[in-house]
Amino acid sequence: MASAHISWLLGALWVALTAATRVYNIPSAVSNTSSTALFTSTATCLDEPKISAVDASAFDWWYFDVVSTDPTSLASVVVVFYTTAPAAFPFFPPFPFESVTLAQISVSFPNGTQFSSIIPADGATVVSDGNASSGDWHGSGLKWTHHGDLVYSVSVDVPDLGIIGSIRFRSIVPAHYPCGPAVGGQDMQVAPHIGWANALPDAASTVELIVNGTKLAFSGAGYHDKNWSDQLFTANVASWYWGHGRVGPYSIVWFDYLALDGTEHVSAYAAQNGPILAASCDFTSIRVRPTGENATYPPVRRTGKPSGYHITLDLVDAGTLEVDVLVTGTLVDDGFSEYTRSIGNMTGVVVPRGKGAV
Ligand SMILES: *[C@@H]1O[C@H](CO)[C@@H](O)[C@H](O)[C@H]1NC(C)=O
Ligand SMILES: *[C@@H]1O[C@H](CO)[C@@H](O)[C@H](O)[C@H]1NC(C)=O
Ligand SMILES: *[C@@H]1O[C@H](CO)[C@@H](O)[C@H](O)[C@H]1NC(C)=O
Ligand SMILES: *[C@@H]1O[C@H](CO)[C@@H](O)[C@H](O)[C@H]1NC(C)=O
Ligand SMILES: *[C@@H]1O[C@H](CO)[C@@H](O)[C@H](O)[C@H]1NC(C)=O
Ligand SMILES: *[C@@H]1O[C@H](CO)[C@@H](O)[C@H](O)[C@H]1NC(C)=O
Ligand SMILES: CC(=O)N[C@H]1CO[C@H](CO)[C@@H](O)[C@@H]1O
Numbered sequence: 001m002a003s004a005h006i007s008w009l010l011g012a013l014w015v016a017l018t019a020a021t022r023v024y025n026i027p028s029a030v031s032n033t034s035s036t037a038l039f040t041s042t043a044t045c046l047d048e049p050k051i052s053a054v055d056a057s058a059f060d061w062w063y064f065d066v067v068s069t070d071p072t073s074l075a076s077v078v079v080v081f082y083t084t085a086p087a088a089f090p091f092f093p094p095f096p097f098e099s100v101t102l103a104q105i106s107v108s109f110p111n112g113t114q115f116s117s118i119i120p121a122d123g124a125t126v127v128s129d130g131n132a133s134s135g136d137w138h139g140s141g142l143k144w145t146h147h148g149d150l151v152y153s154v155s156v157d158v159p160d161l162g163i164i165g166s167i168r169f170r171s172i173v174p175a176h177y178p179c180g181p182a183v184g185g186q187d188m189q190v191a192p193h194i195g196w197a198n199a200l201p202d203a204a205s206t207v208e209l210i211v212n213g214t215k216l217a218f219s220g221a222g223y224h225d226k227n228w229s230d231q232l233f234t235a236n237v238a239s240w241y242w243g244h245g246r247v248g249p250y251s252i253v254w255f256d257y258l259a260l261d262g263t264e265h266v267s268a269y270a271a272q273n274g275p276i277l278a279a280s281c282d283f284t285s286i287r288v289r290p291t292g293e294n295a296t297y298p299p300v301r302r303t304g305k306p307s308g309y310h311i312t313l314d315l316v317d318a319g320t321l322e323v324d325v326l327v328t329g330t331l332v333d334d335g336f337s338e339y340t341r342s343i344g345n346m347t348g349v350v351v352p353r354g355k356g357a358v
Helices: 002-020
Strands: 021-026 059-068 076-084 101-108 114-120 124-129 132-137 142-147 151-158 163-171 189-191 194-211 214-229 237-247 250-259 264-272 276-280 286-291 308-314 320-333 340-351
Touching (some): 059 163, 076 142, 101 320, 151 194, 194 250, 194 264, 237 320, 237 340, 250 286, 250 308, 250 320, 264 286, 264 308
Antiparallel strands (some): 059 076, 059 214, 101 114, 132 142, 151 163, 163 194, 237 250, 264 276, 286 308, 320 340
């Protein structure tokens, strides 16, 4: 009797594990099989690969960052795991890498001194488990793991660059898709043919790295998302403002994008110590505009980097959140693309519902 009971338990466990865990081995060569992308969510598998193959125009990336919550510090770290043919993605220097599996690490010290490098990997393995995943970009020294859906860590061991250490993320707010919560049946396109799944909109994070003998240790606001497409990135994008941060008790993520045909696409997310207040891609849910220097909108190719942004985010029942972002440091200004990534101070006020509607 007892042994029959035990084998039933093991059997059930085995079924549960095989149903939940999926392993993807991604070769480093460009695929000659044309790629298809998944754009409707299932109840699970939020952080798993979303393209069927990495052909010459498809891309799929896993992005992690942490920004110091000390407003006097410019400390940050960004780690990105790409599967992309370099041509599919314009934010790369014209380098001679053959590999479509590339890892990137960028750090900035509290005083703003920066370092960034892209490391080709010899293929990659992604293991999807529930709504979370782990990834290993073989031979790059960079990988990520997870413990349940809420805790992620990125480990770094790149002796050639002199960088070693780890970055830990503990989620403090729920995951989401562009237009709503992380449930099944959602449209995962934030704009035509651009998929987005935000596993960690805000995470209590700690960074412990040694960079060529210098310690870079800080705690801050962490973030992890993934983006994918079955088309060339530049086929669709004219401008794109995106960011995340904490203002008072709110964790926010904003996105305001202008397509080449002039159509604006937005996504707004706000959560307060846990519950989601807003998760929407409705046109009225958010507006992000540049402010101060170089505030030309829509931006043209010559427009320099704005000195700030104003965000109006509809918190639904809680009112409207008006946020000003003042840029304190620029992390990416690569000189070959218009892509920049910045750190800034955020201040905000909540206008209660029914007030200030002029
Ligand atoms: C794709 O096709 C090219 C040209 O025919 C070939 O050199 C390459 O090995 C192929 N790649 C794969 C992964 O089969
Ligand atoms: C900034 O900080 C880094 C790391 O501590 C240090 O190596 C560098 O010399 C500093 N730069 C300046 C201009 O102080
Ligand atoms: C994935 O997240 C959704 C939404 O929170 C939840 O309903 C579902 O149970 C999760 N799936 C797993 C396997 O954890
Ligand atoms: C560390 O030093 C080595 C040798 O000088 C250099 O190649 C590498 O780029 C440095 N790494 C960083 C993160 O500055
Ligand atoms: C505004 O753009 C100019 C030209 O690109 C640039 O030199 C300047 O630094 C920019 N201002 C800010 C605040 O970044
Ligand atoms: C950001 O906040 C810090 C701390 O209050 C302040 O020292 C710094 O001047 C601010 N920077 C900007 C651009 O507002
Ligand atoms: C790191 C990064 O740029 N992530 C992007 C993923 O896609 C969403 C929606 O397109 C953007 O808001 C993020 O900027």
